[in-house]
Amino acid sequence: MWTFIHKWGSPKWFYAMSARVQPWCWAVSLLLIATGTVWGLAFAPTEVNQGQGDSFRIIYVHVPAAFLAQSVFVSMAAASLVFMVWKIKVADMAATVMAPFGAVMTFVALFSGAVWGVPTWGTWWMWDARLTSMLILLFLFLGVIALRGAFASRDSGSKAASVLAMVGVINIPIIKYSVDWWFTLHQPATFTLTSRPAMPTEMWLPLLVMVLGFYGFFIALTLMRTRNEILRREMNKRWVIDLIREAR
Amino acid sequence: MAFSSFAAFLAMGGHGPYVWAAWGVTALLMIACVWHARIERRLLIRSLTRRTRREKMRPPQSGKTAPNSLQASQADDT
Amino acid sequence: MLDTPQGGLWVAFKATLKRDVTLMFRRRGELLNPLVFFALVVTLFPIGISPDPAVLSLIAPGLLWVAALLAALLSLDSLFRTDYDDGSLEQLLLTPQPLAVLGLAKVAAHWLFTGLPLAIVAPLLGIMLALPAGSYAVLSLSLAIGSASLSLIGAIGAALTVGIARGGVLLSLLILPLYIPVLIFGVGAVQAAINGDGIAAHLAMLGALLAASLLLAPWAIAASLRISING
Numbered sequence: 001m002w003t004f005i006h007k008w009g010s011p012k013w014f015y016a017m018s019a020r021v022q023p024w025c026w027a028v029s030l031l032l033i034a035t036g037t038v039w040g041l042a043f044a045p046t047e048v049n050q051g052q053g054d055s056f057r058i059i060y061v062h063v064p065a066a067f068l069a070q071s072v073f074v075s076m077a078a079a080s081l082v083f084m085v086w087k088i089k090v091a092d093m094a095a096t097v098m099a100p101f102g103a104v105m106t107f108v109a110l111f112s113g114a115v116w117g118v119p120t121w122g123t124w125w126m127w128d129a130r131l132t133s134m135l136i137l138l139f140l141f142l143g144v145i146a147l148r149g150a151f152a153s154r155d156s157g158s159k160a161a162s163v164l165a166m167v168g169v170i171n172i173p174i175i176k177y178s179v180d181w182w183f184t185l186h187q188p189a190t191f192t193l194t195s196r197p198a199m200p201t202e203m204w205l206p207l208l209v210m211v212l213g214f215y216g217f218f219i220a221l222t223l224m225r226t227r228n229e230i231l232r233r234e235m236n237k238r239w240v241i242d243l244i245r246e247a248r
Numbered sequence: 249m250a251f252s253s254f255a256a257f258l259a260m261g262g263h264g265p266y267v268w269a270a271w272g273v274t275a276l277l278m279i280a281c282v283w284h285a286r287i288e289r290r291l292l293i294r295s296l297t298r299r300t301r302r303e304k305m306r307p308p309q310s311g312k313t314a315p316n317s318l319q320a321s322q323a324d325d326t
Numbered sequence: 327m328l329d330t331p332q333g334g335l336w337v338a339f340k341a342t343l344k345r346d347v348t349l350m351f352r353r354r355g356e357l358l359n360p361l362v363f364f365a366l367v368v369t370l371f372p373i374g375i376s377p378d379p380a381v382l383s384l385i386a387p388g389l390l391w392v393a394a395l396l397a398a399l400l401s402l403d404s405l406f407r408t409d410y411d412d413g414s415l416e417q418l419l420l421t422p423q424p425l426a427v428l429g430l431a432k433v434a435a436h437w438l439f440t441g442l443p444l445a446i447v448a449p450l451l452g453i454m455l456a457l458p459a460g461s462y463a464v465l466s467l468s469l470a471i472g473s474a475s476l477s478l479i480g481a482i483g484a485a486l487t488v489g490i491a492r493g494g495v496l497l498s499l500l501i502l503p504l505y506i507p508v509l510i511f512g513v514g515a516v517q518a519a520i521n522g523d524g525i526a527a528h529l530a531m532l533g534a535l536l537a538a539s540l541l542l543a544p545w546a547i548a549a550s551l552r553i554s555i556n557g
Contacts, residue, residue, distance in 0.1 A: 041271070042257060046250055054250075055263035061274040084549075104277050112270035119263050139503040146499055150490050159553040160486050164500060167482055167546050171504050174535070178507035185514060217278065224285045231292050244296045 009088035011230045012239045018223045029216025036210035044206050055119040058112050060207055064214035066109040069137055072102035077169035080162035092158045097225035103141040109134050129183035133176050140168045338423035339431045346435035360440045361447055364397040368451045379456035386455035387516035391509055394444045398473055399498055401440045402480040406488040416555055426544035433481045441473030461519035471532045472512040478543040479504050485550035508535055
């Protein structure tokens with residue numbers, strides 16, 4: 001077990017192994033996303049209970065993106081913890097590349113939520129509990145990215161961003177809970193975007209497929225960009241130089 | 249199939265602009281992520297190759313070789 | 327020194343607190359700055375929105391809390407800055423006592439000179455904003471408890487950015503999202519007092535947030551200070 005972790009912690013090993021895993025991740029995730037897209041857009045029945053009509057089909061991008069945004073933050077914090085405790089550099093490289101993708105996913109969730117708001121609420125923005133927590137999550141991601149970039153030395157930046165990611169992940173549930181409390185206290189719209197009493201199977205199955213596809217996408221993209229990050233940081237290492245020399 | 253015709257599919261029961269805007273932006277950003285990662289990789293490899301070429305002027309270093317899997321990885325995704 | 331006796335810890339805490347309090351008293355002018363800022367921000371709103379007491383009393387709880395929060399944030403940048411510049415922060419890192427405890431002492435000093443004065447002054451500004459009667463004590467109390475959490479959470483950000491030349495704006499970007507729970511329950515308490523509802527739940531939540539930050543923040547502050555100084 002320990003040697004297993006140790007091996008994956010070596011950039012060289014990670015680079016080699018991820019090359020084998022990566023194509024499978026892409027294949028599975030793209031297959032799932034393609035299935036979910038066709039299913040969700042064309043085959044899932046139109047929403048009738050709440051009168052949302054076909055605008056509810058936005059759920060198939062909004063919910064996966066929102067799930068993913070939170071999961072990316074948690075994964076980033078987990079990678080940061082591994083980096084801080086065991087000094088495994090690959091974990092920090094993964095955390096580095098996760099932050100911008102997490103910010104993109106948070107933006108996707110916010111944007112699709114705002115667009116969905118037009119037909120449902122008649123306005124682009126509502127201080128809905130879910131959207132508000134998403135907005136705060138976006139700021140948290142931006143903070144981590146900005147802090148990492150602000151340091152002259154990469155090592156200090158990595159450590160500082162790791163601490164911030166861990167502080168943030170402890171705060172996320174507190175923020176979510178307090179925003180929910182605040183939202184119920186002010187009792188505005190009685191209708192949130194994704195709350196529905198028992199969604200029929202033919203509606204949530206494509207959603208499940210989409211969510212899994214998005215997770216696969218996250219894993220594949222993280223592998224891909226971590227490999228880039230390895231090349232960038234290990235540029236002067238013997239094995240990278242040999243690798244480049246032989247590739248030609 | 250929830251729609252009777254392709255036109256109905258595009259119209260999305262009158263919600264077309266919203267549905268397609270949300271899906272379009274999502275697709276665009278996800279494709280942009282992949283595209284960015286690919287470009288990043290290509291540029292990195294190009295600059296590393298250039299550096300190796302530059303260093304070729306110097307006497308060759310020890311003939312330590314990388315494992316095969318590394319070469320394979322190089323071949324299949326660049 | 328392999329094991330620090332319990333008394334040693336307490337002595338170190340008191341010594342750091344005393345030192346910081348002394349230093350702050352030497353810079354009395356700066357102490358007033360957050361309070362003046364607080365008053366100024368509060369002044370801007372009647373001018374910017376409306377001098378109508380009905381409107382003002384509606385927004386007063388949130389406005390006072392947000393202004394106090396910003397004032398506390400403004401003073402955070404200098405929390406570790408002067409010690410960092412004159413090198414005494416490095417000395418602090420070398421002491422045998424745990425850095426978390428010393429950091430806590432510095433945060434306590436910061437709260438004594440910003441959070442507490444803000445809480446005391448807030449009712450005065452509340453009068454100017456036509457804050458409904460019966461909520462003044464709750465405003466002070468919620469600010470006193472809440473600003474302690476704000477100081478603790480903010481100190482993490484201050485410790486992270488102390489090594490960066492112009493970390494002020496970055497500090498607010500890092501810290502403001504983390505302030506939101508405190509703001510929600512703080513304003514909630516004042517709002518509940520105005521509506522005549524029970525305030526216990528809100529104050530209990532503020533207390534819980536303070537307990538959690540007291541428990542966790544010192545360690546994060548210590549780790550961040552080490553990163554900022556040792557790289």
